[in-house]
Every structure is written in structure tokens, then in C-alpha cells.
Amino acid sequence: MSTLENLNNKQVEAVKELDGPMLILAGAGSGKTRVLTTKIAYLLDQRDISPTNILAITFTNKAAKEMKERIYNLIGREVFRLQISTFHSFGLKLLKENYDKLGLDKNFNVLDADDSLTLVKKIMKNFDLDTTKFSPKAIRNIISSNKNEMISPEEYHKFVYTDFDEVAEKVYDEYEKNLRRSSVVDFDDLLILPIKLFDQNKDILMKYQEQYKYVFIDEYQDTNRPQYILSKMISAKYKNITVVGDADQAIFTWRGADYKNILNFEKDYPNSKMVVLDENYRSTKKILEAANRVIVNNKMRKEKDLWTSNEEGENIVYYRAFDEMDESNYVIKEVKNLLDKGVSPKEICILYRANAQSRTVEDAFLRNNISYRVVGSFAFYSRKEIKDLVAYLKLINNPKDDVSLLRIINYPKRGIGLKSIENLELEASSSNKSLFEVISSGKELAFKNIIEDLIKEKETMSLTDFIDLVLNKSGIKEDLENEKTLEADIRLENLEEFKSITKSVEDNDGIVSLSDFLDELSLVSDVNDQKSDINDDKVSLMTIHSVKGLEFDYVFIVGVEEGLFPHVNSMESKDELEEERRLAYVAITRAKKKLYIINARSRLIYGKVDSNVPSRFIAEMGDDLIDSIKKDGIIKETLKKENRNIEKENDLKPGDVINHEKYGMGVVIAIEGPIATISFSKDGVKKILKNHKSITKVDN
Numbered sequence: 001m002s003t004l005e006n007l008n009n010k011q012v013e014a015v016k017e018l019d020g021p022m023l024i025l026a027g028a029g030s031g032k033t034r035v036l037t038t039k040i041a042y043l044l045d046q047r048d049i050s051p052t053n054i055l056a057i058t059f060t061n062k063a064a065k066e067m068k069e070r071i072y073n074l075i076g077r078e079v080f081r082l083q084i085s086t087f088h089s090f091g092l093k094l095l096k097e098n099y100d101k102l103g104l105d106k107n108f109n110v111l112d113a114d115d116s117l118t119l120v121k122k123i124m125k126n127f128d129l130d131t132t133k134f135s136p137k138a139i140r141n142i143i144s145s146n147k148n149e150m151i152s153p154e155e156y157h158k159f160v161y162t163d164f165d166e167v168a169e170k171v172y173d174e175y176e177k178n179l180r181r182s183s184v185v186d187f188d189d190l191l192i193l194p195i196k197l198f199d200q201n202k203d204i205l206m207k208y209q210e211q212y213k214y215v216f217i218d219e220y221q222d223t224n225r226p227q228y229i230l231s232k233m234i235s236a237k238y239k240n241i242t243v244v245g246d247a248d249q250a251i252f253t254w255r256g257a258d259y260k261n262i263l264n265f266e267k268d269y270p271n272s273k274m275v276v277l278d279e280n281y282r283s284t285k286k287i288l289e290a291a292n293r294v295i296v297n298n299k300m301r302k303e304k305d306l307w308t309s310n311e312e313g314e315n316i317v318y319y320r321a322f323d324e325m326d327e328s329n330y331v332i333k334e335v336k337n338l339l340d341k342g343v344s345p346k347e348i349c350i351l352y353r354a355n356a357q358s359r360t361v362e363d364a365f366l367r368n369n370i371s372y373r374v375v376g377s378f379a380f381y382s383r384k385e386i387k388d389l390v391a392y393l394k395l396i397n398n399p400k401d402d403v404s405l406l407r408i409i410n411y412p413k414r415g416i417g418l419k420s421i422e423n424l425e426l427e428a429s430s431s432n433k434s435l436f437e438v439i440s441s442g443k444e445l446a447f448k449n450i451i452e453d454l455i456k457e458k459e460t461m462s463l464t465d466f467i468d469l470v471l472n473k474s475g476i477k478e479d480l481e482n483e484k485t486l487e488a489d490i491r492l493e494n495l496e497e498f499k500s501i502t503k504s505v506e507d508n509d510g511i512v513s514l515s516d517f518l519d520e521l522s523l524v525s526d527v528n529d530q531k532s533d534i535n536d537d538k539v540s541l542m543t544i545h546s547v548k549g550l551e552f553d554y555v556f557i558v559g560v561e562e563g564l565f566p567h568v569n570s571m572e573s574k575d576e577l578e579e580e581r582r583l584a585y586v587a588i589t590r591a592k593k594k595l596y597i598i599n600a601r602s603r604l605i606y607g608k609v610d611s612n613v614p615s616r617f618i619a620e621m622g623d624d625l626i627d628s629i630k631k632d633g634i635i636k637e638t639l640k641k642e643n644r645n646i647e648k649e650n651d652l653k654p655g656d657v658i659n660h661e662k663y664g665m666g667v668v669i670a671i672e673g674p675i676a677t678i679s680f681s682k683d684g685v686k687k688i689l690k691n692h693k694s695i696t697k698v699d700n
Helices: 002-006 009-016 032-046 061-081 087-097 113-126 136-147 153-159 161-182 189-201 203-211 224-235 285-295 322-339 355-367 384-397 400-408 417-431 442-457 462-472 474-485 486-509 514-520 526-531 572-589 614-619 641-647
Strands: 021-027 054-058 083-086 108-113 185-188 216-217 241-245 273-278 316-321 349-353 373-374 539-543 552-557 591-600 602-605 606-613 626-628 657-660 664-672 675-680 686-688 694-699
Touching: 002 009, 002 032, 009 032, 009 273, 021 032, 032 054, 032 061, 032 216, 032 349, 054 061, 054 087, 054 442, 061 083, 083 087, 087 189, 087 514, 108 514, 108 526, 108 539, 113 189, 113 400, 136 161, 136 189, 136 216, 153 161, 161 185, 185 189, 185 694, 189 224, 189 442, 216 224, 216 355, 224 241, 285 316, 285 572, 285 591, 285 614, 316 322, 322 349, 322 355, 322 552, 322 591, 322 602, 349 355, 349 694, 355 373, 355 539, 373 514, 384 400, 384 442, 384 474, 384 514, 442 462, 462 474, 462 486, 462 514, 474 486, 486 514, 552 572, 657 675
Parallel strands: 021 241, 021 273, 054 083, 054 216, 108 185, 216 241, 316 591, 316 626, 349 539, 349 552, 373 539, 552 591
Antiparallel strands: 602 606, 657 664, 657 694, 664 675, 675 686
16 A cells, blocks of 8 residues: 555554554654554555444544545545544434433433533522532532543442532432433533443444444543443454554543553553554654653653654753743744744744633733734633524424523513523423423413424524524524624624534535534534634644644743642642643644743732742753743853752751641651652641742741
């Protein structure tokens, strides 16, 4: 096959091994997508199987689309017979094909994160729970965490110890009952319910095992428990499973991802083969060496030392600013220099650990009239007017959807008061019916009639024309036109833009049903959508988590300070500190030509001024790879000098007695760099920044 000529020896080895389990350990920039897509094409070329026998799973819609495009270039239109999708999209496909086995209606809806939170708030209100004492977001997160650990409300009971746990258990139980009654599923169910389906219907599992004889999983280090189990169940019969990933780039454990899945792959599949892709095609030698020097300090990883035949490249530029304003001004100055040299804005990226850091950087870009985009900011599908329209569409598709109904029953205003809604909820709860079903009179009935009329019309016209009808009959369009404000005009423009989305879907796929369109909409990820626009000619600003999967010629990482990056919350956990280091590794390896590291002596953030020392990650890169720069004729300190100064500034040593604002009195056990290990009488041993303002040394 001629496409193998473009691969290096290890990539060819990974492609040609077709049968049995395989782990492809793919370092940053090592061409993993090329290997994965070529292997699928090679498999079809070498085996007498149908494309329908292949399942390829990745983590974002953008990655799935890229994979399809690459395979199309190799095999042509046969790619459309392959199942290439995200885990959630595959889960939705399984539910759509087997909805009756799970007690769902054919046109069930999918709740997004906002809808789930709305449902939690509604339940808490009905239970008369204090939302100032018990955070609805925290409870929603507990529910999601339990579902991702496959813990039912009944099983969660054994983990209930506090008042908060009791509230969470109560809400979780009612939340699940609401989902079933409304014939809706949440995003977690797209992974959980297929496993339940397979557990309860072995014949259905065997059917899919027979269909998907070859399974490919991308970004395996990011799989959570349900994704891991689903992968094993589907591939259990033939064990032709190829997983691709890199434990050094596992940065989503806070979402439930378990990077140990990739570390344990060879235990799960004792006869597996492993291929290490360690040639990097992206970065210069110096950038890559810096990344290697940082990540080697992690213990929980598979050994891998990336190398490249690219040019040596420039040293990493290090700038220690006076404060966050100086930091932003330096970034702007360097960005202007790059733009003046002809560098395209889309090849420049500013990275930060926390969203709160973007404000001063954005302000600096605005003051200097430099075009930029914030990736992961308020997204199109999260806008109120779009969510209102989608709620109408969801209710038309599935009238049992209580969450959608409650959002729009009095929008635009129809004089339906809270008391009327409460009465409906009581009747629905007592009769175990949906809110829509129990509406029988009053202004609520007029609303019900509008929805029923739209249900009759939905199959008689194109989706785009139907959107127009919904906007008119619901009163949304008239309400915004009557408002006569700039904000209302912008909302109307956004609703028009929504119609352009449906029009493009119809142009590409022909006639599309409302149900199919809502399925696609439910799987859209805000951040991934914005990433797809990254080719616009603007400088990109984003968190390090958002930059995964992207690359830029010039990368600036700001706020590289102890307490910010690594984050202060990671200081007391070895596992969390290793995740911060993996985050640093991801950030460094996004740069192709030049990397800038910037931090500040003092920083106003979260409403207070902090003074932080330079991040340990800078020292781990080594002085020989870093150029500290001059400002106003004053030479910036080298890292070693700066670290020595830090030691002089803080004289904490083992045996010292300290007082901590939260933990009280404690004794210093050990000092390791900027971290103090302290034993507290009540809370045990903690690792804390030794110069943190919460610590006061007690004179003996």
C-alpha cells in the first residue's frame, strides 16, 4: 500500500499489526492520527471485511471529522460506512437503536449541562432545600460523578455521612425519576445506559460484538470508567482492539478520566503488543528537550523520550514581570514584534492556567487594537435566545420533556404565574405524568395548543422553514422586535444565524428530521466548536486544558508561578501535582518554533494581591535551555540565583512551629524546594507553599 511510504519504521509497525490487542504509545506531535487513519485504511485493504465491521472512537467532534477526512483521502466514499464518532455519539446511536429496551420513547431528548442544573434547582425548590447552604452546582457534580463511577442512587446511600450527602442522595434519586418520567437522558446516560443495555441483553451485546470486529480508541488516557467498560464489552469477543494515547498528556482526571487505563492496558490484555511513537514532527529540539526534562519528574508514567530531527531552534524566552500588567504589556510587545515580522496572527497563542487570568491579557489586546479570540468563552449554543429556541424544538420533539417545558411555558410572557406552574407540578407528580400531559385549561392550554399545532406541522416543511414557523407562532420573534434595543437586535441576528446552521445541514445531508437534528445538536461541544474556527486570522487566547490537540508556531505561557501553575490546590497531593506537570508538558509541546514563559512577582487575581515564586517547572527545564531577558538595563535574575534568593527570603526549616489560618498549629517536618511538609495536630500531614501568606512562623 503506497501510503506506508510516508511513515517511519515504528509507524509502519503499528499499522501492519492488524490482529489482537495493541497499545500505540504516541508522544506529542508524533503523527498518531496519521497512524490511526492509515491503519484503518490498511485493514480494509488487507482483510476481506466490510467498513461496517470497524468502530473508531475519539473524544471530540473535531477529531472525528478530521479522522473521516483523512480516511476519505485514502479510501474514498467507503468512509461513510465506517462508524467514526465520539463515545457519546456512539452511545446515542446505541440508545436510538434500542430505546424500547430501556423504557425510553422513540423521540427521547438529551439534556445538556445547563438543563441538568436547571432540573437539580427545580427539585431542590420542590423539596424546599436551601440553595445558599447546598450548592445546586455541587450537587449536580456529585450526581455526575456518581453516574460516571456507575453508582446508582441506591448504592450511593452507603457513602452518605454528612448533611450535604443526604441532600445529594435525595436530589439524585428524584433527578433519576424525573429523567425517566420525562423520557429524557443526560449526557452521562449516553455512556451509562449502553452498558446497562448490554448487561441486561446479552444477545444485543453479541450482535454489536459481531458487527464491530475491529475497535480503535483514540486518546485512551482520557477514558473514564464507563468508556473503559464499554470499550472492553464491545471488543471482548475478537479482542482486535487498538488504543492510541499518551499517559504524559492525561489532563482530565477532574472530569473522571482515569489515565491508569492506559498504564494497565497490558494487564487487561496480556497478549497485547506495544509500539512507542517517539519521533516528534512538531517542535524544535530545544522545545522538545524542555518538555522531556519536565515530564521525567513524574513517577506514574510509561518511559518515553521524545526526539526530533527538526532544527535545534531558539532557547525558551523567560520574562519575570513586576505584576500582571507588566506581564500583559510584555506579551503585547512581543506579539507586535512577531506580527511586524510577517507572522500570521493564527500562528500565535497565549495560554493560561485559569480563565481568570485572561482579563488583563484581553484588556491589553483591546487597548492595542490587536484582533484575538478567546477559545472556550461564552459559546453560541449557550446564548439565552438559542437555548429558548432549542427548548421549543425539544418540547415539540418530545412533549414529555418537563425541563424544556418549564423553560418556555411563560416565554414570551403569557401571564402564566408560578402558582399555576406549581399546581401543574403537583398534579404531574401525583399522577406520574409529564407536565404537558396534565395541562387541561387556562392560559397553559393556549400554550399547549401552540405546541400541538407545531407538532402537526413539523413533518410538512424543511427544517429551516419550520424554525421560522416556530419563531413566529411562539411569539419569540415578535417579542424581540417589539423590544427595540440593541441587545434584542443581536438576539434576532443570532436566531437568524441558527437558521443558517439548519440550512447547511440540509444542504449537506438532504432532508433532516427534527429528531436527528436535535441528536446532533446535543453532541456539540462548545469548546470544540470554537476550536474549529481557529483558522480565523486572529491571535488565540485559551486555557491550557483547551489547547489539547492544537499547535502553534509561537506560544506564550503566562502566570507560570507556584500557586498558579502548578495550582495551589494541587500542592497537597502527589497525584494532582503530577497532573499539573502533565499540563505543563501539554503546554510546552504546543509550540513549534518558539516558546515564551512569563510570570509576575505580584499579581492581582480573585480580588487579592499574591506574591508568588517562579514555578518549579521553569527550574526543571534547566538554565541552558532558557534565556532570561533584560528590562530597563536591569538583568533579570537567572533561575538558580532566583531560587537561592527565595531560600534566603524564607527561613522555615524542619522543626519550626508554625500557625496556619485554616489548620492551626503545626510542626515543619521537611522542606523540599518551595514546598513545606507540615504535621498538624488535627488535620494530619499537609504539603503547603512554605512562603504562603496563611503560614506564620511561631517564635520558640
